[in-house]
Amino acid sequence: MASDTPQGAVRTFEDGAVRERAGAARTLASTLLDRHLGIILLLPSALTFLVLLVFPLAYGIYTSFFERHVLDPEGTWVGLGNYVWLFTNPNFWHSLLISTFWAGATVGLQIVLGTAVALLLHQSFQGRSLVRGLVLFPYMMPVVSVILVWMLLYNALYGVINYVLVQTGIVSRPIAWLSQPDSAFWSVVFVGVWKYFPFVVVIVLARLQVIPQDLYEAARIDGAGPIARFFDITLPQLRDVLLVVALLRTIFMFNNFEIVFLLTGGGPLRATMTLPILVYEQAFGVYELGRGSAIAVVMFFILIAVMSVYFAFLRKEND
Amino acid sequence: MATVRLDRLHKEFRSIGGAVHALRDLTLDIADGEFVSLVGPSGCGKSTALRIIAGLETPTSGRVLFDGQDITGLEPRDRNIAMVFQSYALYPHMSVRQNLEYGLRKRGVPREERERKVAAIGAMLQITPLFDRRPRQLSGGQRQRVALGRALIRDPAVFLLDEPLSNLDAKLRVHMRAELAALHQKVRTTMIYVTHDQLEAMTLSDRIIVMNHGVMQQVGTPEEVYSRPANRFVAEFIGTPSMNMIEGTLRPEGGRLLFSAPGITVPVPPAAARQGTTGQATLGIRPEDISLVPPGTPGAIPAQVTVSELAGAERFHFIALNGHSVIVRTPAATVLHPGETVALGLDPERLHLFSGAGEDAAAIR
Numbered sequence: 001m002a003s004d005t006p007q008g009a010v011r012t013f014e015d016g017a018v019r020e021r022a023g024a025a026r027t028l029a030s031t032l033l034d035r036h037l038g039i040i041l042l043l044p045s046a047l048t049f050l051v052l053l054v055f056p057l058a059y060g061i062y063t064s065f066f067e068r069h070v071l072d073p074e075g076t077w078v079g080l081g082n083y084v085w086l087f088t089n090p091n092f093w094h095s096l097l098i099s100t101f102w103a104g105a106t107v108g109l110q111i112v113l114g115t116a117v118a119l120l121l122h123q124s125f126q127g128r129s130l131v132r133g134l135v136l137f138p139y140m141m142p143v144v145s146v147i148l149v150w151m152l153l154y155n156a157l158y159g160v161i162n163y164v165l166v167q168t169g170i171v172s173r174p175i176a177w178l179s180q181p182d183s184a185f186w187s188v189v190f191v192g193v194w195k196y197f198p199f200v201v202v203i204v205l206a207r208l209q210v211i212p213q214d215l216y217e218a219a220r221i222d223g224a225g226p227i228a229r230f231f232d233i234t235l236p237q238l239r240d241v242l243l244v245v246a247l248l249r250t251i252f253m254f255n256n257f258e259i260v261f262l263l264t265g266g267g268p269l270r271a272t273m274t275l276p277i278l279v280y281e282q283a284f285g286v287y288e289l290g291r292g293s294a295i296a297v298v299m300f301f302i303l304i305a306v307m308s309v310y311f312a313f314l315r316k317e318n319d
Numbered sequence: 320m321a322t323v324r325l326d327r328l329h330k331e332f333r334s335i336g337g338a339v340h341a342l343r344d345l346t347l348d349i350a351d352g353e354f355v356s357l358v359g360p361s362g363c364g365k366s367t368a369l370r371i372i373a374g375l376e377t378p379t380s381g382r383v384l385f386d387g388q389d390i391t392g393l394e395p396r397d398r399n400i401a402m403v404f405q406s407y408a409l410y411p412h413m414s415v416r417q418n419l420e421y422g423l424r425k426r427g428v429p430r431e432e433r434e435r436k437v438a439a440i441g442a443m444l445q446i447t448p449l450f451d452r453r454p455r456q457l458s459g460g461q462r463q464r465v466a467l468g469r470a471l472i473r474d475p476a477v478f479l480l481d482e483p484l485s486n487l488d489a490k491l492r493v494h495m496r497a498e499l500a501a502l503h504q505k506v507r508t509t510m511i512y513v514t515h516d517q518l519e520a521m522t523l524s525d526r527i528i529v530m531n532h533g534v535m536q537q538v539g540t541p542e543e544v545y546s547r548p549a550n551r552f553v554a555e556f557i558g559t560p561s562m563n564m565i566e567g568t569l570r571p572e573g574g575r576l577l578f579s580a581p582g583i584t585v586p587v588p589p590a591a592a593r594q595g596t597t598g599q600a601t602l603g604i605r606p607e608d609i610s611l612v613p614p615g616t617p618g619a620i621p622a623q624v625t626v627s628e629l630a631g632a633e634r635f636h637f638i639a640l641n642g643h644s645v646i647v648r649t650p651a652a653t654v655l656h657p658g659e660t661v662a663l664g665l666d667p668e669r670l671h672l673f674s675g676a677g678e679d680a681a682a683i684r
């Protein structure tokens with residue numbers, strides 16, 4: 001059936017040619033329109049796509065083959081030189097590791113926390129709509145305000161967290177959360193989770209609301225208790241949406257720059273130096289635009305690889 | 320197997336908008352192995368009654384007893400019931416086999432026994448070839464069968480079905496209806512069946528419970544509810560096309576009791592007349608109990624044909640009768656034309672009289 005359409009189109013066109021010979025002249029413009037209408041209609045969006053997406057990407061890749069800095073703004077071709085520098089630089093490998101941990105920890109915790117909160121908000125209780133609105137608060141707050149608030153909370157001298165911990169006797173001396181390598185990483189992760197878990201809540205909650213109630217009733221009759229119902233009904237129903245959320249959050253968190261940068265700038269002792277901050281350091285700190293671009297290109301391909309694995313996995317699941 | 324007793328069940332749903340009385344004072348005894356149907360219009364409380372029996376809903380007051388034991392407070396899983404939902408509610412991410420054995424698994428039935436039971440159910444319902452499919456890969460009828468299988472496999476004492484056929488097309492519905500009847504013959508479990516399709520109820524049940532606005536209107540065999548409806552609501556609800564109703568008055572005249580409405584006067588059968596009810600009343604007569612008689616027959620009522628409809632083997636004639644409209648059912652061979660004048664004869668033995676004009680007007684017998 002599908003092959004009928006193009007053949008039909010060709011036949012119409014030949015008919016047109018016959019009529020042309022008979023004297024009914026058709027203008028070149030209308031012939032062009034006939035033949036290329038589809039392409040013409042697609043052109044605006046295709047061009048926009050090209051200009052906005054492909055060009056910056058291609059330019060980034062192009063730049064990564066040059067050594068470019070303030071003294072040499074035009075750039076000098078170095079071929080794969082920037083990549084060689086990159087792959088032999090321990091700082092790059094360190095940042096790759098930090099980035100992986102950062103993305104893994106924030107996404108994992110966001111999903112666990114987000115799902116748990118969504119399950120709570122799915123229960124009916126007094127003032128539920130109010131709480132549902134409040135939960136979105138961290139997500140809607142501008143990043144800069146979030147950072148300011150958390151800097152104050154974490155502050156070693158007058159931060160609320162230290163105050164409470166010291167007052168209740170849990171610790172004897174205030175902890176400098178953001179200035180010790182161990183605590184700095186987890187403090188930053190905590191803010192990343194806090195800021196973005198509402199995204200998971202919203203999506204999971206929307207999915208929870210459309211799980212047919214009678215599945216739970218059938219399971220109750222079949223003898224499943226609350227825990228069995230969660231694992232046998234709720235979780236399988238949420239699975240698809242959680243997979244999509246995991247992918248989206250991973251891409252987002254892997255590329256996330258501002259939270260870590262504003263809180264710690266990548267320190268102390270590179271303990272929170274994720275790849276985006278390394279890009280920033282190279283491109284705008286020491287003005288090595290080529291090297292910065294090379295890191296960005298590598299990040300891009302890492303994400304492409306993650307997505308390919310993800311989609312291959314999904315395809316296998318669906319068969 | 321179990322007897323079921325519903326004892327003054329009452330259910331009220333309270334919300335901000337006010338309270339809905341879904342069930343009022345429902346008392347009913349169901350025998351072991353009996354097939355009963357709950358019928359009634361949408362929103363009359365059928366599902367609520369079934370869900371209370373299942374334990375999915377708690378009654379506001381009243382009790383549910385199985386074999387004489389009060390089980391009102393028990394969880395669904397402790398009641399030894401099985402339920403088939405209107406939507407089937409098959410677990411979408413499980414295969415047919417997993418769906419069937421889920422209940423057994425949750426009850427800790429050992430593996431060999433599970434496999435034996437699944438195989439037996441598969442053979443009985445002819446779904447063995449579907450075992451490895453997911454519910455979404457099944458047709459409506461196949462899903463329906465799997466849902467039945469999932470309920471049957473546990474050998475429940477009471478089998479609850481909430482409009483299990485309403486999602487099927489007309490032909491399949493008739494087929495599955497017959498299968499259900501055969502199934503009940505075979506397993507002889509107490510079955511409580513909810514439907515708003517009175518034909519399903521008539522064909523399947525030992526007894527029918529007709530409900531309206533949460534109140535039980537009549538309980539009886541299909542034959543009883545059809546031929547001796549307890550009130551005007553039951554009379555109109557059971558039977559298609561529904562019973563013709565003519566509102567008028569009952570008055571004594573010359574030692575007899577007469578029902579009269581504009582253009583119609585019929586003598587009341589002696590049994591009903593003996594009750595001595597007079598005043599406002601409704602006369603009911605089924606479309607098949609009105610006959611076309613030769614003009615001039617004593618007692619015949621002249622009337623005019625409005626429309627005739629052919630329904631396969633029979634014809635329904637819409638006939639205007641002094642401002643009333645009645646439907647007459649005849650064999651297809653009887654052809655009448657719009658505008659034609661006919662004479663109608665009412666079978667006095669088959670008249671139904673109700674005292675009053677409302678839905679709850681009780682039958683005078």
Ligand SMILES: Nc1ncnc2c1ncn2[C@@H]1O[C@H](COP(=O)(O)OP(=O)(O)OP(=O)(O)O)[C@@H](O)[C@H]1O
Binds near residue numbers: 332333334359362364
């Ligand atoms: N959870 C609930 N909360 C509030 N009202 C309810 C609830 N469940 C049912 N009702 C109300 O109770 C009444 C009876 O409902 P029920 O579901 O028993 O009707 P039904 O006879 O099964 O109708 P149908 O044929 O449409 O399925 C209806 O008026 C309905 O709106």
Ligand SMILES: [Mg+2]
Binds near residue numbers: 366
């Ligand atoms: Mg219902």
